[in-house]
Each structure stands twice: as structure tokens, then as C-alpha cells.
Amino acid sequence: MKTIKKLMLLAFFLITTNTLMAQTDTIRIHTSSLCDMCKKTIEHDLSFEKGVKSVHLDIDAKLVTVTYTVSKTTPDKIRIALTKIGYDADSLKADPKAFDKLPDCCKAPEGHH
């Protein structure tokens, strides 16, 4: 048990120091999300991209707020990562292969005008 405790403390320490030391920046990306499922997918998958610290999606505004470590990634890399999940990222279109794999609710056509 002691080792688990130590490991947990160490993990916590690493997370904290990381946050304190690395220089971060925040960007907003317009995307093509539609539903709660999209929110889950984008927030989960994008948060595992290298250098990404936190992801928050506003479904109604179709806006992803990403905080990232400047030395590890760039806004463009994040946008490309988002298209590879299957969603538009500002002017970049979603990767068609990834889009096909999305659940149906995330594929509904973008309204009709």
C-alpha cells in the first residue's frame, strides 16, 4: 500500500510542477460539433494530443478552447489533430475517413438554409 501512496504522491507532484513550469497559451477553434457525443469525443481525444493541457467545447457556439504548452505543440498542429478526429477546425475541413467513423448523431448534415 505504501508504494501506491508514494506513486500517487509522485504523480500528483509531477502534474503540479508541470503546470507551474511550462509556458502555456490558449486558442479558440471553430468546429463542426453537433451533440453531447461530439463534445465527449473532442474533449477526450484532443486532450490526449501531445502538448495539450486542457480542452473545453461549447456545443452551441461550436467553439473549442484549447490550452497547450508552447514548447510542445502549435495551434496548427492542434487544428490538424482536430480534423483527424473528424471535425472541422476553423478553415480546415474534417478528415473524411475520420468523419465516416463518427457516430451517426455527429454526422447529421449541417442544417439547410
Place this chain on the structure above:
Amino acid sequence: MNCIYKTIRILSLLRYSILLLACAYFLSDHVYAQSLVKGVVMEYDKATQKEIPITGANIYWLPSLDGTSSDEKGKFTLRSPDMYPSKLVVSFVGYKPDTLEVKSNSDLHIRLEKVLDLKEVQVAARQEGVGVSTINPINVEKISHKELLKAACCNLSEAFETSPTVNVSYKDAITGAKEIQLLGLAGIYSQLMTENIPSMRGIASIYGLSFIPGPWMESIQVTKGTGSVVNGYESTTGQINIEFHKPAETTTPKFYLNIFGEGNGNAEVNTFYKQKINEKWSSMLFVHGNYMDKDIDRNKDGFLDIMHNKQLNVYNRWNYHSGKKLESQLGVKFLADEREGGQLHSIVNTGSHSHPYRTSIETQRLEAYGKLGFIFPETPMKSIGNIVEYTYHNMNSSFGLKAYDATQQTVYIQSIYQNVLWSREHQYKTGVAFRYEKLDQKYNYSSIPLVEEVVPGAFFEYTYNHVDRTSLVLGLREDYHQDYNWIFTPSLHGKYNFTDNFLVRASAGRSFRLPYLYADNISSFASSKEMFVTEEILPERAWNYGLNFTWKFELSHHEGSFSTDFYRTDFINQLVMDAYSDSSKILFYNLKGISYANSFQAMLNYELIEDLGIRLAYKFDDVKSTYNGKLEQKPLASREKALLNISFATNNEHWKFDYTLVWDGPKKLETTFTDLDEGNIPEYSPDFFVMHFQATKVFKRFEVYAGAENFLDYRQEHPIINPENPFSNTFDATNIYAPVEGRRIYAGVRYSIR
């Protein structure tokens, strides 16, 4: 227009206005264009082939979020964007949001499409673990999927660890069977339902909690006090409704696998697979299995602390959605369970008997149901729901020299019609129900007269909702039982909002229940005492009253809630289980005198800092009944409990930590009146602490979790009285106030494909 829509609209507007305010603040240095864009938001009504304006729709520009909402005629005016083309978002609760590319300053005509959905619209800013609603007139606590993951694994009996409302206690030291206690009273007085169908009734209630695997559940709703008459007459202290994952649910993964292992040798596997067959049909297959065959006897009394257990549980459900008016659900569940315990095989010397004391319980269960629902797109509040269910439950059990075998078959049919009375403020549900039940029992291999029940009934429930202030639910139900004639079940719920965030709820209602002498008291088989029924058993009837205050607050930008409640159950008749009067027998008779349960609870939930939630709760139950003319506390019933839960998650929940500390106060021990007079046996059990914690590391496609239950390893030292002589007349394994199994260290992996 009407109150529900208004509530939803006000809430959603409130959310947007906060958002907009925040954005306005950040973007205040932007230069706004001078001109205006006008438009109208409409809905196309297929029934009348006309357009209807949508009031209160949100209209805003991207990315500035600068926006407005539509008026009674669906009209809106807003400032032109900084440049053209620009994206405009139009959204409203219950409709598909739309994004348009606006190229010029011309007038806009926007049509929104309705989202066809049978589910209630839920208004929640974020998913709270244990949700406290300020909208529902009935006091319902929601335990979300997120909260369910905090418990170790794998069944319903572990799902309430972080909730103060429901107590889970052990029934005896041999089977390890767990029992729910709500408002201080045993689980038999609350109604367990799966997706609003009464479930795990009668003989199934004994181990029913361990027959519902945790990972299958989407959420649990706990109603405290009188429930809805729509679901029957049997709920005294509350209703616990379980929602499983559904094939049409988009947030449910396509495939899910959970593998769980415990230091004591217990292993469990849960999985489900979701499949969309075509536009209309979808299905889901759930499988659960667990296996435990290690001999564990840490207290060295010669008895297994944890029973050997094998379980296979399969559930297949189908969903049909016509896309318009019809929705249907079909499901089949199958369960096989084997438990074995008692004395270790190595023990041969058991006093007068040459063979050891063994316990075994075998269960087979089959459930099949069908649901058929009609909705009317032109009148959204109108619907018809039909349910048919068949259940077969068989158990064979032995406790030393005692044996109990039972087969229960139930057919349940219900039709509900729901509509508005004059306006949306007045709604009602009405319908008919029918229950057929056949119970075949054998005690010590001799048959007990067959119990056959046919109970038709009808119910009416009226709901009044005044613009997010006052709500009232009046329920009336009448059933006819062949032996006990008319069963009248009234219930009343009221809610009043002093402010949007501070409200009071009150409830009162009556219940009726036929006791299952053997099944309700199966734990007494684990004692040398003989069950002795002194008179003809009559149905149990009780009144329940409750009062609840809920206050939601925001302190330094973090949400919190405080709720406190008091409930009282008054029995008109009860089947009294009397262990006080005779040291060699457990007497059963109808209540003569008074019997009540008072329950007080206070709970505070607060998000201390972002992603760090804290819950503090205190509960006090006072449960008394008249035993042979004396008003005494019910033995082993919960009295005092305090709970602390802290949950913490890192950014985007890559790491999740959960910690729970429970203090369990002293309980009245099972003693006889002579013991009490002589004073040679302690009257109360010691108090103790139980601590659980869990850590989860989330990876992109899977999660790894590990934790400990009862980390402090608190165990009742001598759970069994006279374990050396299990066939003697002083043997007793029912005087249980604390866990028998000590610390449980576990780890597991969850893998899912979306």
C-alpha cells in the same frame, strides 16, 4: 405560453446571458458595426402545415457570441457582424440547433426542426455525481454513471457507497447478503424498479442487489418517501429506479469491457455491445460473469468470510423507433447464480455432527418484457405507454440442516395514458395495471401452501405546475386483491420555490405490502433459533410523511447545494420479527401497538475548487416497534451515520481520485429482554469507520483503476456466536452490525470503443 417551457427557457437564457456577459466583457474593446440584422425563427408544424413562431430561441454570431433571443412572434433584431460572410447560430431547447452562413444584411427566415425525443428534458449545468434537483416536485436523488464508477465494482449493492441516503448493511455472517436500508427501514419497504418496472420483488429481493451489475447501469434515481402511485402500492420508504444503458443513447460506447480483480480472489468481467441494425432497429447485448472460489477465513472461526460465488448474467435488449409516433422496446434477461459457504471443508469436528455446516444458494432467473409507446407530434404532452413483463425466479437454498426452495412467477401489465388537462400547467397520467403472481415454496422439503395472487388496479395522477414556483402531484390508486379486497393508495407531493434556488418539498402517502415470511427473513435461517409464527399474517400497511429543504448556492463562482430532510414512517400493521421475547425462537406476529421510523438527514455538496468536489452528510434514524407490549428499538437497524466524500479530477479527467470516509454509529444489538435485565451482554455495538478510495488513470481508449474498500480493515471480531458448534441451539450468525470481510484491494481495466 406555459410554465415548463418558460422554466427551461429562463434557465437556458440565464446560462447564455452569463456567457454573453462574460464575452461582452472580454470583447468590449471590439468595434461594433452600426447596422442591424432582422429575422424570424419558425417551426414547421406538419399537422397543420403551418409555420409556428418559436419564442425565446437563442440567436448569436460566431465567434463573438454576440446575440439575442426571439420574441413572441419569433422575431429578432441583432447587430450586424464585423464582416460578411459570418456564421449565425440559432438554437432552442427541444430543437436541432442550426448554423447559417449570412452573406449580407438581408432579413432572415429561419426554420428549426424539432428533435423527436421521449426522454424528459434535463436542465443541468454540469453532471453532478449525486444530483439534487430544484425542478422535480418529488424528492429524487440521481446517482449518475460518473458516480457509479466511484464504487469498486460490480453490482448494485456497491453503488450506494458515496450516497448517504441509502445504507447497505449485511444480513448475516454466512451468506454475506447485503440489504438496502432507506429511511432506517429494510429494503423490502422500498420499491426497486428497473426502468420503471417493479423488479426483484419477493424472493428475488434477498440477493437481488447482487443480480444487477454496476457497469450495465446508466444511472439510479432514489426517491425518498412516498413514490408515484403509477408504479404500484408497495413503496413505503421510497423507490429506487435503475436505468440501464440504452441502444439509442448516443453517449453509450459501442463496445465496453470491464475486467476486475480483487486481492481475495474474486474476479469479474462485464461487457456490452451496441448495434444499430437499420434506421429503426437497434439492439444491445450485455454479459456479466463473476467467479470467486478462494477460501477466506480471516477471523479464524472456521467459517468462510466470503461465499464462493459463480454468476452468469445476460441481457439482450432491442429498440424500435418508427421515427414518428411509435417506439418499442423488447428485452430478455437471464441469470444463473451459485453461492457456497459455511464451514471450511477441512473442519470435520462439529460437535454432535460428523459433517460440516454448509450453506448453498442456487438461483435461476428469467425476465422478458415488451414496451410499446405512442407519441403524438402535434400534441407533445400526450403519450400512451404499455408494458408487459414476465418473470421467473427459482432458488434452492440450504443453511446447515435448514432448507428453503422457492419458485416465483410474475406477470405484470400496465398501460399509461398521459396528457394535459386544460393547459400545460395541469397534466395527468392515468391507467390500469394488472399483476399475477404465483409463489411455490418448500421449507425443510415440505410444501408450504401455494400463494396465488391476481391484482388488477387503476391509477390517476394529477400534476399541477405553476411557473417554477409551486408544484403539486396528487395520486390516487385503487387495486383489488382477492383476499384483502380493495387496496386504496393515496399520495400527495408538493413543492414550493421561495427563490429559484431555495425550495421546500413535502410528501405524504400510504402503502400496502404482503410480507414474504421466509424470503424477507431468510437470514434467520443462519441461526439455531426456530421461526415461530404465532398468528395469521396480515398485510403490512404504513403511512409515510416527509419534509425536505433544498438550497442551491454559488460561493466564489463554485456551485454547491445543501439539503436537509425529515421523514417519518408510521406502521398501521407490520409483520414484527421478535427476537427479544424468547432466546430460542424468533417470533412473528402482527403489530400490536405502534411502530415507526424517523429519519433525519443533512447533506452538503460543494465544488471547493474546479474539479474538486466535497460532500458531507449526516443521518440519524430512530426505528422502534412494539415487541410483546414493549416499545423497543429495532435490533441492528442503522442509527447514526456520517459521510465524507472527496472527488478530484485533473484537466479533462486524465486522472480521477475519489475518497470516502463513513462513520457508522452504534447499533442496538440483538438481545433478549432477559439479557437486558441481567445486563451481562452489551446493548449497543461499537461505532466504527469505513474508508474507501480509488484512483483512475484515463488513457485515450481505456482506463485503469485501482482502489481499496474498507481500507481501515474494520471487521466485526466475532460475527458468529458459537461457531464451534453450528448445530447446537446457541449458534447464531445473524447478530451482524459491521463488515465481515475486511479490506478489499482491487484493480481493473475498462476498455471502450465509441
